[in-house]
Structures are given as C-alpha cells and as structure tokens.
Amino acid sequence: MKLEVDRVTKRYGATRALDGLSLHLASARVLVLIGPSGGGKSTLLRLLGGLETADEGSVQVNSHQLVASATALQSYRRKNGFLFQQFNLFPHLSAKRNITLPLEKVHGHTPEKARELAEQALRRFGLLEHADKLPSQLSGGQQQRVGIARAVAFSPEVLFLDEPTSALDPEMTAEVLELIQELAEAGQDIILSTHEMGFARAVADQVAFVAAGKIEECRPPSELFDAPESAICRRFLSKVMRY
Numbered sequence: 001m002k003l004e005v006d007r008v009t010k011r012y013g014a015t016r017a018l019d020g021l022s023l024h025l026a027s028a029r030v031l032v033l034i035g036p037s038g039g040g041k042s043t044l045l046r047l048l049g050g051l052e053t054a055d056e057g058s059v060q061v062n063s064h065q066l067v068a069s070a071t072a073l074q075s076y077r078r079k080n081g082f083l084f085q086q087f088n089l090f091p092h093l094s095a096k097r098n099i100t101l102p103l104e105k106v107h108g109h110t111p112e113k114a115r116e117l118a119e120q121a122l123r124r125f126g127l128l129e130h131a132d133k134l135p136s137q138l139s140g141g142q143q144q145r146v147g148i149a150r151a152v153a154f155s156p157e158v159l160f161l162d163e164p165t166s167a168l169d170p171e172m173t174a175e176v177l178e179l180i181q182e183l184a185e186a187g188q189d190i191i192l193s194t195h196e197m198g199f200a201r202a203v204a205d206q207v208a209f210v211a212a213g214k215i216e217e218c219r220p221p222s223e224l225f226d227a228p229e230s231a232i233c234r235r236f237l238s239k240v241m242r243y
C-alpha cells in the first residue's frame with residue numbers, strides 16, 4: 001500500500017491527538033504503529049481507515065484522497081476491514097452468522113453468497129468446526145481469529161487491526177500472529193497498532209514510532225529496533241524491552 005499523510009492535526013477538545021503528523025510510504029505490506037500510551041496510534045489508525053477525519057492536513061491511502069465528505073468516507077470505509085482490541089463479535093450470534101451478517105447488510109451480498117464467503121474464510125483459518133458456536137464458547141484467540149475472518153471475508157483493500165492481541169495470553173497471541181503473517185504472505189495489506197514489540201518485529205515490514213501526536217521515525221523493524229535514531233524512541237524501547 002501507499003500512504004501520503006501530510007501535516008495532519010486531529011483535536012479532541014483541548015487535546016491534540018495528532019499534531020502535524022506526516023508519513024510518506026511508497027510501498028508497505030504490513031505497517032505497525034508502536035509508541036507510548038496516548039501517543040496517537042489509535043487515532044492515526046482510525047484516520048487512515050476513514051473512521052475519523054483530520055482537522056488539518058491531507059491523507060491519501062493508495063488512490064484514495066480522504067476528504068471529509070460523509071458519503072465518500074463511507075464508501076472508502078466499506079473497502080476496508082477492521083478489528084479492534086476488544087472482541088467485537090455479536091455475543092448472541094454464531095461465529096458464522098457474525099461473518100454473514102455484515103456481508104449481507106453492509107456489502108449487499110445475497111444470503112447464499114454470504115454463506116459461501118463466510119465458510120471460505122472460516123475454512124481458511126481452520127475455524128470451520130467452530131462455525132456454529134457462540135463467541136462465549138470460543139477461546140479469546142479463536143474469537144479474535146473469527147473477528148479477523150469476518151474482516152477479510154470480503155477481501156478488503158487494507159485490514160486495520162487496533163491492538164489485536166492486547167487481551168490475549170501469549171499462546172493465543174502466537175495464534176493470531178501466525179494468522180496475520182499468513183494474510184501478509186497472501187498479499188493482504190495491513191496496518192496495525194500494538195504494545196508488543198516482539199509481535200511488531202515479527203510481523204512488520206515497516207514500523208512507525210508514534211509519540212505526542214507525531215511520527216518520530218518509520219523504518220523496517222530490524223533498523224528501528226536495533227538502532228533507533230530518535231532519543232524519544234530509544235528511551236521508549238529501552239524501557240519496554242527491559243521486561
């Protein structure tokens with residue numbers, strides 16, 4: 001994917017969540033956002049996905065110039081897949097129905113086509129045996145994998161994952177990591193935010209360090225983790241990598 005983010009500001013009341021942030025990437029498959037809590041990762045992810053609009057500056061993702069028109073943004077959003085940190089499956093619907101419902105209601109597929117796409121996605125991620133279970137009958141890792149299956153069932157242009165493993169134990173994190181790597185290898189463009197540096201290093205081809213509403217540096221993981229250029233990134237990494 002190609003990103004052109006130029007001097008973007010996003011305010012919430014008196015808080016500047018993004019403060020003149022710029023990011024230019026000619027091509028990336030998996031972009032991972034890391035940085036201190038409150039630094040602006042989620043806001044940037046939501047902006048790139050078309051869930052928020054910038055107060056100032058410009059944002060382009062691939063060929064889409066994201067302008068603050070409600071209809072243009074809605075059609076852009078529909079091209080993308082989303083998964084957030086809390087399991088956001090409907091608790092009263094089976095895994096399969098959680099996938100078919102948006103395919104029918106948001107993407108306009110017939111129930112037959114929705115079923116076919118949902119089964120394909122569940123099969124692809126080894127979840128077919130869980131198709132008829134409710135979320136409460138699945139482990140956290142399985143729920144996140146169903147969430148990802150739902151987000152990719154309609155072949156999104158970009159998949160946005162906001163802290164997809166933060167509610168999972170290490171074994172389940174590994175399951176989700178494997179799935180994300182599989183998707184990336186199959187050519188899926190992904191933007192994700194995480195607090196787990198091992199996860200970021202394993203899955204990213206570009207890592208952006210976001211702090212105080214700006215991107216301090218954006219480089220391949222081996223370069224950013226092994227030789228961070230900015231003092232603030234070095235400090236952050238030395239603190240979080242200690243444990």
Ligand SMILES: Nc1ncnc2c1ncn2[C@@H]1O[C@H](COP(=O)(O)OP(=O)(O)OP(=O)(O)O)[C@@H](O)[C@H]1O
Nearest residue numbers: 012015016017035036037038039040041042043044
């Ligand atoms: N809807 C909102 N209303 C008010 N303030 C917000 C809102 N969303 C984000 N903020 C503020 O904007 C700043 C950036 O928040 P953001 O969630 O983007 O950071 P983050 O890096 O994703 O943090 P975390 O790692 O804790 O999820 C924070 O100061 C936050 O309190």
